[in-house]
Amino acid sequence: MLLRADRLTKTFADTVAVDQVSFELKAGETLALIGHSGCGKTTTLKMLNRLIEPDNGVVELDGAVASGMAGHEWRRRIGFVIQNAGLFPHKTVAENVLVTPGLLGWDRARQQAKLHELLDMVGLPARDYAHRYPAELSGGQRQRIGLARALAGEPDIVLMDEPFAALDPLTKDGLIADIARLRRELGFASVLVTHDFGEALRLADRIAVMDGGRIVQTGTARDLIASPANKVVEDLLAAPRLMAATVGRAFGEGGS
Amino acid sequence: MSGLFAEEWAVFPGHYAGHLRLALGALLMGLIISVPLGTLVARRQVFAGPALAAASVVQTIPGLALLALMVPLMGGMIGFWPAFTALSLYSILPILRNTIVGLQGVDQDVREAALAVGMTANQRLREIDLPLAAPVIVAGLRTASAWVVGTATLSTPVGARSLGNYIFQGLQTRNWDAVLFGCLISAALALALDQVIGQFEKAALKRSRRHALAGGIGLALVIAPALSLFVEGGTSRRAAGNPERPAATVSLEGQTITIGAKGFTEQYILADLLKRTLEAKGARVEIRDGLGTTVAFDALASGEVDVYVDYTGTIWAALMKRDDPAQRSAMYARVSAWLLNERGVMAFGKLGFENAYAFATSPQTAAGNQLETIADLSGKDLAIASDPEFFGRSEWTRTRDAYGLQSLDPRSMDSAFMYDAVKNGEVDLVTAYTTDGRIDAFDLVLLEDTLSVLPPYDAFILLSPEAQESAALLNALEPLQGAISTELMRAANSKVDLERQSVSQAGAWLYEEVSPASE
Numbered sequence: 001m002l003l004r005a006d007r008l009t010k011t012f013a014d015t016v017a018v019d020q021v022s023f024e025l026k027a028g029e030t031l032a033l034i035g036h037s038g039c040g041k042t043t044t045l046k047m048l049n050r051l052i053e054p055d056n057g058v059v060e061l062d063g064a065v066a067s068g069m070a071g072h073e074w075r076r077r078i079g080f081v082i083q084n085a086g087l088f089p090h091k092t093v094a095e096n097v098l099v100t101p102g103l104l105g106w107d108r109a110r111q112q113a114k115l116h117e118l119l120d121m122v123g124l125p126a127r128d129y130a131h132r133y134p135a136e137l138s139g140g141q142r143q144r145i146g147l148a149r150a151l152a153g154e155p156d157i158v159l160m161d162e163p164f165a166a167l168d169p170l171t172k173d174g175l176i177a178d179i180a181r182l183r184r185e186l187g188f189a190s191v192l193v194t195h196d197f198g199e200a201l202r203l204a205d206r207i208a209v210m211d212g213g214r215i216v217q218t219g220t221a222r223d224l225i226a227s228p229a230n231k232v233v234e235d236l237l238a239a240p241r242l243m244a245a246t247v248g249r250a251f252g253e254g255g256s
Numbered sequence: 257m258s259g260l261f262a263e264e265w266a267v268f269p270g271h272y273a274g275h276l277r278l279a280l281g282a283l284l285m286g287l288i289i290s291v292p293l294g295t296l297v298a299r300r301q302v303f304a305g306p307a308l309a310a311a312s313v314v315q316t317i318p319g320l321a322l323l324a325l326m327v328p329l330m331g332g333m334i335g336f337w338p339a340f341t342a343l344s345l346y347s348i349l350p351i352l353r354n355t356i357v358g359l360q361g362v363d364q365d366v367r368e369a370a371l372a373v374g375m376t377a378n379q380r381l382r383e384i385d386l387p388l389a390a391p392v393i394v395a396g397l398r399t400a401s402a403w404v405v406g407t408a409t410l411s412t413p414v415g416a417r418s419l420g421n422y423i424f425q426g427l428q429t430r431n432w433d434a435v436l437f438g439c440l441i442s443a444a445l446a447l448a449l450d451q452v453i454g455q456f457e458k459a460a461l462k463r464s465r466r467h468a469l470a471g472g473i474g475l476a477l478v479i480a481p482a483l484s485l486f487v488e489g490g491t492s493r494r495a496a497g498n499p500e501r502p503a504a505t506v507s508l509e510g511q512t513i514t515i516g517a518k519g520f521t522e523q524y525i526l527a528d529l530l531k532r533t534l535e536a537k538g539a540r541v542e543i544r545d546g547l548g549t550t551v552a553f554d555a556l557a558s559g560e561v562d563v564y565v566d567y568t569g570t571i572w573a574a575l576m577k578r579d580d581p582a583q584r585s586a587m588y589a590r591v592s593a594w595l596l597n598e599r600g601v602m603a604f605g606k607l608g609f610e611n612a613y614a615f616a617t618s619p620q621t622a623a624g625n626q627l628e629t630i631a632d633l634s635g636k637d638l639a640i641a642s643d644p645e646f647f648g649r650s651e652w653t654r655t656r657d658a659y660g661l662q663s664l665d666p667r668s669m670d671s672a673f674m675y676d677a678v679k680n681g682e683v684d685l686v687t688a689y690t691t692d693g694r695i696d697a698f699d700l701v702l703l704e705d706t707l708s709v710l711p712p713y714d715a716f717i718l719l720s721p722e723a724q725e726s727a728a729l730l731n732a733l734e735p736l737q738g739a740i741s742t743e744l745m746r747a748a749n750s751k752v753d754l755e756r757q758s759v760s761q762a763g764a765w766l767y768e769e770v771s772p773a774s775e
């Protein structure tokens with residue numbers, strides 16, 4: 001087992017944001033966390049890389065316990081991608097991507113090789129983009145660089161918090177395809193936080209539905225559709241189901 | 257005198273170096289205190305608020321007051337350190353405020369991303385927070401730089417040499433060239449420093465060698481004019497009362513004597529006279545002029561100044577805090593006894609003239625109100641101007657009560673402007689100084705003090721505890737005792753105040769008049 005989260009709990013003031021959340025992740029596997037706004041997805045994700053320290057519960061990565069090492073060392077082994085990329089505006093693309101390798105003490109040659117490999121992979125070749133500043137990139141390009149930065153330290157796992165939320169549908173489709181490809185090529189596991197069942201469907205091996213700080217059901221998309229555990233899961237599926245029917249009908253008519 | 261501002265350029269290196277030392281020192285101090293402090297409190301709102309409030313309070317204290325307050329707060333010390341301390345306090349706020357605001361303005365996502373990629377808190381501060389806050393911090397540094405360079409001109413009254421020496425002396429002696437020169441150089445320095453900071457900022461942001469080089473050259477150019485001082489100067493050592501020197505030496509060769517002077521024409525001229533007298537005996541002389549009354553005396557008592565001239569009535573009222581009138585004959589004896597016993601300061605003889613306060617009015621006002629004596633002012637609704645010091649002293653309240661002058665309307669005014677004001681009828685009365693040349697020149701009428709309420713103001717030489725041990729110094733000063741009559745002093749003052757001569761011209765003239773060689 002690559003990642004194990006065991007009974008993670010976090011309370012802010014008097015809101016219980018996350019309540020006894022447990023799950024496991026095999027190497028290379030993707031888990032989607034999905035649920036309504038405020039249900040505790042981001043908090044859960046940040047407890048995995050200790051941007052938020054849990055009140056209770058344990059995180060294990062590759063057999064090592066999170067609380068057993070310094071937070072910054074723990075985070076260097078885990079990639080993190082957020083909504084608006086969070087690139088460092090005063091650093092070039094190359095410098096942004098190479099922060100973690102630098103902190104890990106890689107030599108120059110290895111860093112440069114990694115930079116070129118990753119920028120090629122995300123479709124922004126180093127020759128044209130390495131020396132640009134974030135302000136000189138489009139939103140989609142920024143998000144790709146954010147992805148490259150998260151992957152630069154060769155992590156076994158990448159955490160993604162609504163990485164597509166700010167993108168237009170076309171850009172979003174391209175990025176989803178890229179992530180799927182990168183995952184095949186590099187073999188990293190990931191936890192993807194999203195509101196969107198479609199995204200979960202395309203990227204995740206398993207989906208965990210959260211409500212009120214708890215995981216109410218975990219399973220493949222097929223499992224959830226076949227037997228939703230409760231009303232929350234059913235509601236979550238209602239909109240995509242309607243959309244699928246509408247789209248299917250439209251394509252059916254158009255195709256005949 | 258030849259060339260534009262020739263006289264001002266002559267003392268330029270010293271004034272400029274003093275100013276630069278204060279300004280750069282205070283800015284450096286501001287950075288050293290504010291950036292770490294701001295960094296520490298920026299993420300803790302509980303501390304950030306109070307830190308900013310405290311710094312803002314300092315800022316609301318007027319510059320001159322803050323500088324003056326430093327003297328008593330630092331145990332009567334005058335000169336560089338109190339001025340430096342006050343200016344450092346002044347430079348703290350803008351840098352502190354901008355450090356806090358700048359750090360708080362760094363995007364939260366970016367800060368979180370820095371931790372997420374594996375930076376430690378310190379690495380984030382160095383690599384992300386400070387670079388991103390840098391433009392705001394530098395803007396604060398620029399504000400501080402403008403304030404400090406400007407406010408440093410106010411360090412003159414606490415005895416620190418600065419470009420303010422031009423301005424204060426120029427205002428007092430109505431030498432507008434000097435005032436203009438001081439302002440121009442100070443403004444030029446402020447602009448130049450702003451440019452230098454701007455270059456360094458660009459160098460840091462764009463990691464550009466070119467801008468770093470430009471900043472470095474700029475800074476060198478700003479500092480260069482101050483360096484000529486050291487080329488010419490060599491090391492100066494305080495030597496009055498130096499134990500290595502036998503007390504009986506007649507020559508002052510190799511000794512450095514510091515002469516003090518308060519901020520009005522007569523004092524500037526007397527300092528120049530003392531300087532010529534001591535230099536004739538081989539001494540190296542430094543002048544600390546433009547000092548406030550108590551600042552000058554405290555500097556003497558602590559030995560930072562070796563010699564200066566003060567007046568019996570001033571010591572009596574301002575230092576001995578006596579408000580009873582004294583007999584003229586007894587006063588000097590009582591003042592000198594008090595000085596020696598209480599403060600270890602030696603009164604080394606009267607110069608021979610008196611510079612008292614006298615109630616003066618224009619001939620027209622005198623005629624119109626039938627004024628001959630101070631008593632004639634009783635019950636009259638007239639405006640009287642004097643320096644702020646006078647209205648704060650007991651001799652004013654005593655005179656007012658003795659003659660029944662409650663109906664007068666007191667107005668504080670710098671002594672440089674009083675005489676014109678009374679001559680032009682803007683005020684009805686002034687408290688003129690009896691040695692001022694403008695009394696004669698403007699035909700002012702002095703009102704007789706029939707009740708002898710106003711105390712005598714005999715000018716006399718004061719020596720610091722160290723300086724009075726030097727027999728050579730005493731020898732050199734002795735010829736000045738009784739050498740300057742009221743008429744002579746008034747004539748010297750008019751040369752500056754009316755004939756527009758420079759202080760050093762008037763000093764040279766007076767020196768010729770009193771030196772034994774010329775008799």
Ligand SMILES: Nc1ncnc2c1ncn2[C@@H]1O[C@H](COP(=O)(O)OP(=O)(O)OP(=O)(O)O)[C@@H](O)[C@H]1O
Pocket residue numbers: 012013015016017036037038039040041042043044
């Ligand atoms: N720093 C905090 N202080 C106080 N309450 C917080 C904090 N962070 C989160 N919460 C609360 O914890 C709960 C879970 O928040 P969280 O950000 O994990 O939700 P989420 O599922 O990511 O929502 P969204 O889909 O809107 O991003 C919410 O009720 C939120 O208000």
Ligand SMILES: [Mg+2]
Pocket residue numbers: 041042043161
């Ligand atoms: Mg969230």
